[in-house]
Amino acid sequence: MIKFENVTKRYPGGTVAVDELNLTVPPGKITVFVGPSGCGKTTSLRLINRSIELTSGRILVDGRDVTSVPAVALRRGIGYVIQHGGLFPHQTVIDNVATVPYLLGWDKKKARARAHELLERVGLPASFAKRYPAQLSGGQQQRVGVARALAADPPIMLMDEPFSAVDPIVRASLQEEFLRLQQELGKTIVLVTHDIDEAIKLGDNVAVFAEGGKLAQLDSPARILANPADEFVEDLVGRDRGYRGLSFVTAHDLPVHPVPTTALGASTADARAAVRDQRWVLALDADRRPLGWLDVSQSDMDTVDTVESAALLSVGATFTGDSSMRRVLDGALASPAGYSVGVDADGAFTGAVSTAEVAQHLASQDRVSVEPL
Amino acid sequence: MSIFAQLLEFIGDPAHWSGPRGIPVRIFEHVWYTALSLGIAALIALPVGLLIGHTGKGAFLAISIGNAARSFPSLGVLTLLVLAVGLGLTPVLVALVVLGIPPIVAATYEGIRGVSPATVDAARGMGMTEFDVLRRVELPIALPLVISGLRSSALQIVSTATIAAFVALGGLGRFLIDGLGVRNYAEMVTGAVLVALLAIAVDLVFALFSRIVVSDGLTGRAPAPSADTDLAPATTH
Amino acid sequence: MRWDWIQNNLENIGELLAFHLYLAVVPVVLGLALALPIGFLAVRWPRLYPPMLATSGVLFSIPSLALFIILPGIIGTQILDPINIVIALTIYAGALLVRPVADGLRSVPDHVRQSATAIGYERWRQVLKVELPIALPFVFAGLRFVTVANISMVSVGALIGIGGLGELFTDGFQRNFVTPIVVGMVLSVALALIADSVIVLIQRVLTPWARAGRSS
Numbered sequence: 001m002i003k004f005e006n007v008t009k010r011y012p013g014g015t016v017a018v019d020e021l022n023l024t025v026p027p028g029k030i031t032v033f034v035g036p037s038g039c040g041k042t043t044s045l046r047l048i049n050r051s052i053e054l055t056s057g058r059i060l061v062d063g064r065d066v067t068s069v070p071a072v073a074l075r076r077g078i079g080y081v082i083q084h085g086g087l088f089p090h091q092t093v094i095d096n097v098a099t100v101p102y103l104l105g106w107d108k109k110k111a112r113a114r115a116h117e118l119l120e121r122v123g124l125p126a127s128f129a130k131r132y133p134a135q136l137s138g139g140q141q142q143r144v145g146v147a148r149a150l151a152a153d154p155p156i157m158l159m160d161e162p163f164s165a166v167d168p169i170v171r172a173s174l175q176e177e178f179l180r181l182q183q184e185l186g187k188t189i190v191l192v193t194h195d196i197d198e199a200i201k202l203g204d205n206v207a208v209f210a211e212g213g214k215l216a217q218l219d220s221p222a223r224i225l226a227n228p229a230d231e232f233v234e235d236l237v238g239r240d241r242g243y244r245g246l247s248f249v250t251a252h253d254l255p256v257h258p259v260p261t262t263a264l265g266a267s268t269a270d271a272r273a274a275v276r277d278q279r280w281v282l283a284l285d286a287d288r289r290p291l292g293w294l295d296v297s298q299s300d301m302d303t304v305d306t307v308e309s310a311a312l313l314s315v316g317a318t319f320t321g322d323s324s325m326r327r328v329l330d331g332a333l334a335s336p337a338g339y340s341v342g343v344d345a346d347g348a349f350t351g352a353v354s355t356a357e358v359a360q361h362l363a364s365q366d367r368v369s370v371e372p373l
Numbered sequence: 374m375s376i377f378a379q380l381l382e383f384i385g386d387p388a389h390w391s392g393p394r395g396i397p398v399r400i401f402e403h404v405w406y407t408a409l410s411l412g413i414a415a416l417i418a419l420p421v422g423l424l425i426g427h428t429g430k431g432a433f434l435a436i437s438i439g440n441a442a443r444s445f446p447s448l449g450v451l452t453l454l455v456l457a458v459g460l461g462l463t464p465v466l467v468a469l470v471v472l473g474i475p476p477i478v479a480a481t482y483e484g485i486r487g488v489s490p491a492t493v494d495a496a497r498g499m500g501m502t503e504f505d506v507l508r509r510v511e512l513p514i515a516l517p518l519v520i521s522g523l524r525s526s527a528l529q530i531v532s533t534a535t536i537a538a539f540v541a542l543g544g545l546g547r548f549l550i551d552g553l554g555v556r557n558y559a560e561m562v563t564g565a566v567l568v569a570l571l572a573i574a575v576d577l578v579f580a581l582f583s584r585i586v587v588s589d590g591l592t593g594r595a596p597a598p599s600a601d602t603d604l605a606p607a608t609t610h
Numbered sequence: 611m612r613w614d615w616i617q618n619n620l621e622n623i624g625e626l627l628a629f630h631l632y633l634a635v636v637p638v639v640l641g642l643a644l645a646l647p648i649g650f651l652a653v654r655w656p657r658l659y660p661p662m663l664a665t666s667g668v669l670f671s672i673p674s675l676a677l678f679i680i681l682p683g684i685i686g687t688q689i690l691d692p693i694n695i696v697i698a699l700t701i702y703a704g705a706l707l708v709r710p711v712a713d714g715l716r717s718v719p720d721h722v723r724q725s726a727t728a729i730g731y732e733r734w735r736q737v738l739k740v741e742l743p744i745a746l747p748f749v750f751a752g753l754r755f756v757t758v759a760n761i762s763m764v765s766v767g768a769l770i771g772i773g774g775l776g777e778l779f780t781d782g783f784q785r786n787f788v789t790p791i792v793v794g795m796v797l798s799v800a801l802a803l804i805a806d807s808v809i810v811l812i813q814r815v816l817t818p819w820a821r822a823g824r825s826s
Contacts, residue, residue, distance in 0.1 A: 046728075049728050051724065051727055051728050072730045072731070072732055073730070074730075075727070075728055075729060075730035076729070076730035078728075080725060080728035080729060082721050082724060082725055082728075083721060084719070084721045085721075085725075086719075086721040086722050086724060086725025086726075086728075087722070087725075088722060088726070088740055088744075089722070089744060089819055090740075090743040090744055090746075090817065090819045090820075091819070092819075099729055100729055100730065103729065103730055103731065131822070132818075132819040132822035133819075133822075134819070134822045135822050145725075148729075158728070375683075376680070376683030376684060379683070440758075441799070441803075443758055443759065443762065443802075444758050444761065444762055444798070444799050444802030444803060444806075445762060445795070445798075445799060446761075446762040446763075446764075446765035446766075446775070446776065446779070446794070446795065446798045446799075447762065447765075447766070448765045448766055448768060448769070448773075448776055448779045448780075449765060449776075449779050449791060449794055449795040449798060450795075451779075452779045452780070452782060452783040452791050453779075453788070453791050453792070453795065455783070456782070456783065456786065456788055456791065457788070528671050528673075531673060532673035532674060532675070535673050535675050535676065536673075536675055536766055536769065539769055539780070539783070540783065546675070549675060549676070549679060549769075550769070553769070553770060558683070558689065561679050561689075562679060562680060562683055564676075564679075565675070565676035565677075565679040565680045566676070566680060568672075568673050568675075568676040569672045569673065569676045569677070569680065572671045572672055572673055572676075573668055573671055573672070575671070576667065576668065576671045
């Protein structure tokens with residue numbers, strides 16, 4: 001557990017970077033510090049491992065004042081990941097990862113064995129061990145950075161914009177993997193980002209910082225979206241917070257209905273008859289798993305006798321009862337047929353729902369539910 | 374007797390301030406040789422450096438020659454040329470020019486090559502001819518480096534001209550070589566100090582020159598933008 | 611060219627060459643030893659950087675022959691003592707190397723420095739194990755320049771009687787005899803090129819990572 005008690009950082013010249021911060025970071029959870037640049041979020045993070053020394057107040061890590069431990073020893077017990085990874089360009093990947101074990105005086109063999117284990121853990125092939133950072137892509141460098149931070153198995157990890165230097169696709173997959181890793185490891189993590197989407201996606205708790213180093217709100221992501229503490233937080237989460245809030249509502253009670261279905265190899269005439277005056281038929285496989293939508297109004301339908309997979313359009317993302325309403329709505333909006341397709345645990349078709357029906361369902365609930373998942 | 378006392382005694386003697394071997398004449402000679410050699414070296418080196426930088430052709434050759442030239446001992450070049458051509462001003466000037474060329478070519482090439490390709494692309498995109506690109510964009514941006522090349526060249530020439538007294542050139546080097554011949558340390562020190570001061574003065578002249586001709590936008594000396602600059606009327610210059 | 615002169619003087623030429631190498635290389639080593647701490651200080655206290663640059667610029671602009679002659683007057687050595695050459699060239703080497711050292715240390719990316727601190731490096735260990743290695747390509751570029759410059763500058767010392775291969779120039783000139791001058795030129799240039807190659811080789815061994823980005 002990390003506890004900020006009345007923490008203030010004032011620079012010579014009077015700039016106040018962090019102002020009377022009180023905040024508790026619970027153990028085993030991801031706490032995200034989010035806010036615009038200059039709000040003191042990074043400063044607050046760096047106060048924890050004393051990369052920056054505070055002016056007044058105190059920070060307790062597991063009940064111990066951080067200033068009571070020599071800074072160097074404190075830091076070796078706290079993992080640290082930053083933008084670009086902060087890798088040492090003159091050392092190989094394996095030596096980068098083994099840095100803290102070396103500093104802690106482990107023998108070389110043990111440190112390297114540990115480093116190899118971690119490379120595997122973050123999804124990098126062993127053949128990367130002898131490479132230099134310049135030979136890796138941004139995403140790979142970032143993984144090495146995470147592996148390095150984990151090397152001495154610190155209970156606490158500090159992450160400063162760890163995913164912002166990579167492109168959006170790589171970022172999304174790094175985020176997913178990071179969440180999976182955290183499920184296994186259960187570290188106490190403080191992560192700084194300026195991206196509210198990332199904060200909502202990754203955080204168990206989100207601390208919103210306002211300019212001048214003040215804490216505007218500390219809450220679960222769902223509650224921050226539903227009940228912004230003030231105008232500043234409301235602005236930060238943006239106008240589409242209602243839509244984002246759907247991430248935290250399940251499709252559990254969502255009513256679905258059947259649609260006309262067909263199978264590969266079935267006659268197009270039959271399929272046409274089944275839809276009567278409508279356009280779209282859902283093709284299913286032998287286990288009733290959805291394969292794709294067929295547009296029977298297509299002009300070349302007359303020349304084709306049977307349903308071919310080449311003629312099918314993608315179903316897109318399907319949903320189950322545990323999926324979020326955001327996924328359901330996304331599915332419906334992206335579907336050529338205008339329907340989001342529901343499946344059961346085995347992937348078999350259960351029913352479909354249209355955009356309008358999703359909206360109706362949401363409206364029938366009191367308001368967008370804010371109960372966290 | 375301390376070095377300063379010897380220096381003052383030599384300088385204080387009015388006999389050393391007049392005639393064809395006096396201090397003013399020697400200073401004038403040294404400056405004249407330097408200016409002449411630098412001028413000729415620049416006339417040759419600047420176009421070559423600009424051309425190589427702009428086209429990127431012949432860069433490897435030019436850089437290699439430049440590097441090799443740096444490893445040439447100036448005293449060797451001087452003595453060899455004078456033995457080959459004979460005593461006189463011309464062979465010495467040739468040596469000074471030859472040694473003065475490489476720093477200018479190298480720096481000019483580096484300067485032009487250092488201009489961001491995006492900037493050059495934008496210039497061409499606006500319809501500038503290749504000559505316009507060179508004159509209006511590449512050269513002004515490369516100017517700090519071009520001037521530092523001229524400065525290195527000038528210092529190289531001042532230094533080599535001093536040594537050239539050994540092969541009978543005039544200038545301040547005469548005090549050093551003549552003083553050495555008759556074991557007159559006062560005379561040597563005077564020459565050495567004057568040469569050092571001349572070199573430092575040349576250095577300062579180029580620093581000043583660079584300050585005057587290089588755009589403030591390149592030196593970081595332009596005032597930082599303030600909230601109201603954008604709104605200021607356009608009549609402020 | 612008189613080849614027989616070369617044959618008859620091989621031993622003498624060898625001695626001059628060895629002395630030339632000594633006069634050129636010792637100052638480079640001493641100059642680096644001076645430049646490392648000074649460059650480090652100029653990075654640590656950025657306010658020192660501009661005056662440091664100005665001082666090194668002024669020192670380097672002083673013609674070598676002038677410095678060879680002024681030095682004994684200041685430090686009280688004999689004018690014909692080789693130590694003058696060594697000290698003068700050390701001053702040049704140091705003046706030239708502080709800038710690459712400082713620029714190299716300044717080239718260490720902020721995120722690398724930050725993470726070294728956050729990982730728990732002690733200050734001195736961080737400088738030695740992280741910052742200095744990353745600065746090496748800059749330092750080596752400086753070393754190459756200084757070494758080549760020194761090897762060609764040593765010859766000037768011949769004018770005051772201590773010049774290694776430079777003595778072949780003065781000797782040849784006074785006797786109106788080209789052969790020693792050509793021999794001196796060839797050996798001096800060859801020495802510079804070989805020394806340069808050796809430094810490049812050492813650099814390759816010490817900084818394998820610097821080429822890593824380009825080979826992949």
